[in-house]
Amino acid sequence: MHYEEALEAVRGLAATGVNFGLERVRELLAVLGDPQAGLFAAHIGGTNGKGSVAALVSAIARAGGLKVGTFTSPHLSSYTERFLIDGQPVTGERLAGLITTHWNLLAPVARQVRPTEFELHTVLALQLFREERVDVAVLEVGLGGRLDATNVIRPAVAVITNVALDHQEYLGETIAEIAREKAGIIKPGVPLVTAAEGGALDVIAGACRELDAPLVRVGADVRWEPRDDSGEKQGLDIYGRRAVYRGLALPLAGRHQQVNAACAVAAAEVLGEHAPSLGPRAIREGLAAVNWPGRFEVLAGQPTVVLDAAHNPAAAVVLRDTLVARFPGREIILVLGVLGDKDRAGIAAVLAPAARAVVVTRPPSERAGDWERVAVEAGKHCARVETVPDCRAALTRAQILAGAGGVVVVTGSIYLIGALRSAIT
Structure with missing residues (x-):
């Protein structure tokens, strides 16, 4: 199949609308041999900023010499933007080839379980990352967390950027209810980074205690201080748990991106416990090089x-x-x-x-x-x-x-x- 034909084939398999649950994704992954198993991954959720944090973590990992697969949604111009290898969208030919190669395995199961389009994209991304032998996979939660398709992974670190009112028809009417859904990405023993505050932080901290998941609080355990802007980049210092990073340059505009940068640095420090190349140099160079279109x-x-x-x-x-x-x-x-x-x-x-x-x-x-x-x-x-x-x-x-x-x-x-x-x- 060529690119447009492959996309139409995927759309033809997909159920419309939002349909939470992990069973369909797990069945599709099983026929591919569970490509998510063994991935060294960062799983990033939250109401706002999760895409920016995914871009920042990916940039730091690339600066550390790692091969990085990144899965985000939605896209700006092309579906291929959802599937990044080392910061670049896969080609239409590569995505079409991925779909075509595994069509005979995926299609019969998909016709039976009727996954959503996002669920199919998640499966394709995980298979792509296995085939590309990425050193680290960065996955952005699509919606919520607990029952989001990306929640089939066991990451090395999870991030919940913040919690605000959004998607109430699916996630709940209150901050506490939404926080509980987002806290669903917390896994036993897996460190969780968050910049959430107030009642949302209480819910997240409670989930971490129940699951014995180390909690890293941005604003307390990891802090930042703004510096004067320098040209097109804003300056900041980040006080991490492993080091102090002074005079960092961040191309993303807005003080809110400093919070996102602190989240990304906290996550990179956790990843760095297993990948030593993710040290101060990678953090400095990664932040300075990040690009995330459409966000201020x-x-x-x-x-x-x-x-x-x-x-x-x-x-x-x-x-x-x-x-x-x-x-x-x-x-x-x-x-x-x-x-x-x-x-x-x-x-x-x-x-x-x-x-x-x-x-x-x-x-x-x-x-x-x-x-x-x-x-x-x-x-x-x-x-x-x-x-x-x-x-x-x-x-x-x-x-x-x-x-x-x-x-x-x-x-x-x-x-x-x-x-x-x-x-x-």
């Missing part, structure tokens, strides 16, 4: 364009605060597209007051739903709100409104970011 990605021009995949109120707060710090006194024009299953009112309430105008558009996803409802919510907080169905036309309209000196911020959905990034870069 600033594209120079007139106007400046910022791409950020904030898709819940907590992420919107971080985006707003970063905008204020990075662009003081400059007018903000929002291009806002939010999926129907997200907290549209909460996101609009945070971001719209910071904007001179909001251009609401339809995210290119079947989950867009009644996308124009976002304009009603934004109109409660901003005097000028327009709706433009086509996202590229919405970007053009926002650029006109911003003028040469303004800042256009595209946000609300990673699908929107992916659709527009290729049009700008």
